[in-house]
Amino acid sequence: MRKALLSTARERDPDARKERIVNAAGEVFAKTGFAEGSVREISRQAHVNVASINYYFGSKEGLYREVLLTAHRQLLDQEPPPSPAADPELALREWIEFCLRFVLLKRSAHPVLGRLMAHEMRQPTAALAELVKLVIKPIFSNLVGIVNAVTNGTLDKPAREMSAHQIVAMCVHFDHSREVIGRLGFAVPEAEVGIQRLADSITNMALRGLKLPTPKKTRSTK
Amino acid sequence: MRKALLSTARERDPDARKERIVNAAGEVFAKTGFAEGSVREISRQAHVNVASINYYFGSKEGLYREVLLTAHRQLLDQEPPPSPAADPELALREWIEFCLRFVLLKRSAHPVLGRLMAHEMRQPTAALAELVKLVIKPIFSNLVGIVNAVTNGTLDKPAREMSAHQIVAMCVHFDHSREVIGRLGFAVPEAEVGIQRLADSITNMALRGLKLPTPKKTRSTK
DNA sequence: ATTGTAATCAAACAGCCGTTTATAAACGGC
DNA sequence: GCCGTTTATAAACGGCTGTTTGATTACAAT
Numbered sequence: 001m002r003k004a005l006l007s008t009a010r011e012r013d014p015d016a017r018k019e020r021i022v023n024a025a026g027e028v029f030a031k032t033g034f035a036e037g038s039v040r041e042i043s044r045q046a047h048v049n050v051a052s053i054n055y056y057f058g059s060k061e062g063l064y065r066e067v068l069l070t071a072h073r074q075l076l077d078q079e080p081p082p083s084p085a086a087d088p089e090l091a092l093r094e095w096i097e098f099c100l101r102f103v104l105l106k107r108s109a110h111p112v113l114g115r116l117m118a119h120e121m122r123q124p125t126a127a128l129a130e131l132v133k134l135v136i137k138p139i140f141s142n143l144v145g146i147v148n149a150v151t152n153g154t155l156d157k158p159a160r161e162m163s164a165h166q167i168v169a170m171c172v173h174f175d176h177s178r179e180v181i182g183r184l185g186f187a188v189p190e191a192e193v194g195i196q197r198l199a200d201s202i203t204n205m206a207l208r209g210l211k212l213p214t215p216k217k218t219r220s221t222k
Numbered sequence: 223m224r225k226a227l228l229s230t231a232r233e234r235d236p237d238a239r240k241e242r243i244v245n246a247a248g249e250v251f252a253k254t255g256f257a258e259g260s261v262r263e264i265s266r267q268a269h270v271n272v273a274s275i276n277y278y279f280g281s282k283e284g285l286y287r288e289v290l291l292t293a294h295r296q297l298l299d300q301e302p303p304p305s306p307a308a309d310p311e312l313a314l315r316e317w318i319e320f321c322l323r324f325v326l327l328k329r330s331a332h333p334v335l336g337r338l339m340a341h342e343m344r345q346p347t348a349a350l351a352e353l354v355k356l357v358i359k360p361i362f363s364n365l366v367g368i369v370n371a372v373t374n375g376t377l378d379k380p381a382r383e384m385s386a387h388q389i390v391a392m393c394v395h396f397d398h399s400r401e402v403i404g405r406l407g408f409a410v411p412e413a414e415v416g417i418q419r420l421a422d423s424i425t426n427m428a429l430r431g432l433k434l435p436t437p438k439k440t441r442s443t444k
Numbered sequence: 445a446t447t448g449t450a451a452t453c454a455a456a457c458a459g460c461c462g463t464t465t466a467t468a469a470a471c472g473g474c
Numbered sequence: 475g476c477c478g479t480t481t482a483t484a485a486a487c488g489g490c491t492g493t494t495t496g497a498t499t500a501c502a503a504t
Contacts, residue, residue, distance in 0.1 A: 014480090014481070017481090017482095032257070032345075033255075033257075033344070033345075035254075035255075035257070035258045036257045036258070038460075038461065038462085039461085039462060039463090040460080040461075040462085048482090049482060049483050049484080050462085050463085050483095050484095051463085051464080051465090051482075051483070051484085052481085052482070052483085053462090053463095054462080054463060054464080055481075055482080059462080059463080060462065060463090115344070118343075118344050119344065120401075121340075121398070121399060121401055121402065122255075122337070122340050122341065122344065124401050128401065128402075128405070129405055132402055132405040132406060133405075136402060136406065137406060140406055158408075159423070161406075161407075161408050162408070162419075162420065162423050163423065163427070165395065165396065165403060165408060166392045166395075166423065166424060166427055168395065168399075169391045169392045169394075169395030169396070169399075170388045170391045170392060172391075172395065172399065173387065173388075173390065173391030173394065173395060173398075174387065174391070176343070176395075176398055176399075177343060177390075177391075177394065177398070179342075179343055179346045179350060180343065180350070180354055180358060181387060183350065183351055183354040183355075184354060184358065184359060184362055184383075185383075186380075186383050186384070186387060198384065201381070201384050201385065201388065202388060204431060205385070205388055205427060205428070205430075205431025205432075206427070206431070208427075208430040208431045208433070209426060209427025209428070209430045209431050210427075211430070236450090236451075239451090239452095260490080260491065260492085261491085261492060261493090262490085262491080262492085270452090271452060271453050271454080272453095272454095272492085272493085273452075273453070273454090273493085273494080273495090274451085274452070274453085275492090275493095276492080276493060276494080277451075277452080281492080281493080282492060282493090445504100446503100446504080447502105447503085447504070448501105448502090448503080448504090449500100449501090449502085449503100450499105450500085450501085450502100451498100451499080451500075451501095452497105452498080452499070452500095453496100453497085453498075453499090454495105454496100454497090454498100455494105455495085455496095455497100456493105456494085456495075456496100457492105457493080457494070457495090458491100458492100458493090458494100459490105459491080459492095460489105460490085460491070460492105461488100461489080461490070461491080462487105462488100462489095462490105463486105463487085463488095464485105464486085464487075464488105465484105465485085465486080465487090466483100466484095466485090466486100467482100467483080467484085467485100468481100468482085468483075468484105469480105469481085469482075469483090470479105470480085470481075470482095471478105471479085471480075471481090472477100472478095472479085472480100473476105473477085473478090473479105474475100474476085474477075474478105
């Protein structure tokens with residue numbers, strides 16, 4: 001140890017430094033979104049000089065891109081999608097449970113991602129297309145396949161996808177609109193038991209809705 | 223030089239002025255949200271001095287609150303909720319059609335509101351609680367009542383509300399997540415015919431899901 | 445005609461923003 | 475020891491932010 005720990009010794013560890021920046025950026029961006037999060041706040045929180053951010057990531061936007069991708073990589077590692085079950089109905093139930101747990105628990109598991117996704121949804125950046133292609137599309141295709149199995153192939157592609165989107169809707173809504181749902185007096189489940197109950201209700205509605213083809217009972221006129 | 227009618231004669235009409243400010247603020251806030259929208263941009267777009275905004279609305283946030291409430295008032299005027307039908311199933315179908323049309327057509331009818339609501343969902347301000355209470359809650363209660371009628375009162379309050387939220391989910395999802403849904407290859411309907419088809423599908427799933435009480439068929443263990 | 449008050453404005457204020465620059469320290473290779 | 479390179483920093487840059495100020499205008503009441 002030639003350089004005995006000075007009080008303000010320069011720490012020379014680019015990787016640890018970059019990681020600290022990315023973590024701090026995740027928290028800051030998650031709190032306020034891309035535009036409102038400031039690099040100074042990030043640098044403060046990461047105990048790093050402001051210039052380091054541009055030095056390592058080129059720009060604020062470069063840092064954001066890094067944060068978004070890193071967050072997804074971490075999340076997928078700790079919350080893998082379900083392996084498809086043989087029984088279609090069971091597969092559907094498990095998919096719904098997975099999706100629900102994903103959207104309702106991901107906040108505590110990884111508080112950054114949920115909000116980042118929400119921001120992407122409102123002001124899509126180039127990263128969203130990549131995200132959909134790499135992460136969301138495979139999982140959604142999985143669901144479409146299950147829907148096809150449950151309905152014995154009686155639905156055409158648009159109808160299958162529409163139904164699948166409806167199922168996704170019932171899962172993500174409770175995360176997406178929790179601010180409104182909570183204010184409407186309904187407690188969005190945050191524990192396993194509540195999520196199971198919600199999964200039951202959604203699975204029930206999805207299964208019944210899929211079981212028989214649409215009876216084409218459009219009302220004539222008002 | 224008493225400067226009689228100068229080219230930039232002062233226009234003395236506070237009401238028209240305030241309205242111009244609110245309109246401009248709506249467009250600006252809708253484009254970029256509250257924090258990113260600047261009062262200078264608004265003042266420029268409203269052909270008004272910057273100071274006028276604080277003079278009339280106290281602060282940027284005061285102006286935002288005014289915009290949000292005004293937008294809702296206007297929208298409700300031109301898109302009234304359905305009068306409850308005698309037949310519960312018909313009432314449900316009409317409610318879903320109303321809700322779908324509301325979320326899918328409101329952008330062209332009033333492009334400001336959708337984005338404002340989205341921003342509120344992300345970073346709720348004090349205005350959201352008021353909004354829920356005055357606008358959303360009555361409409362939602364309407365739906366809960368319909369759900370109760372369809373199920374012949376066999377569901378308790380939490381179950382009724384949960385089902386109602388699921389139905390709302392299927393309607394709003396196609397607006398909320400349209401960026402992702404579009405990128406998944408599904409065309410979110412924007413015309414009347416597509417909305418009708420979607421309303422059919424949602425109504426079908428909702429009705430079948432509600433018709434019989436949950437069979438309590440929770441799977442034992444994995 | 446004068447006064448009082450509300451409305452409007454240009455300009456200034458204080459502060460934060462992302463980025464750049466010049467400088468300095470720590471390192472590996474010679 | 476000297477070198478070029480990488481890493482880290484403080485300070486400055488130019489620009490934008492919401493808000494305030496103080497002067498000026500218009501109009502209604504006196």
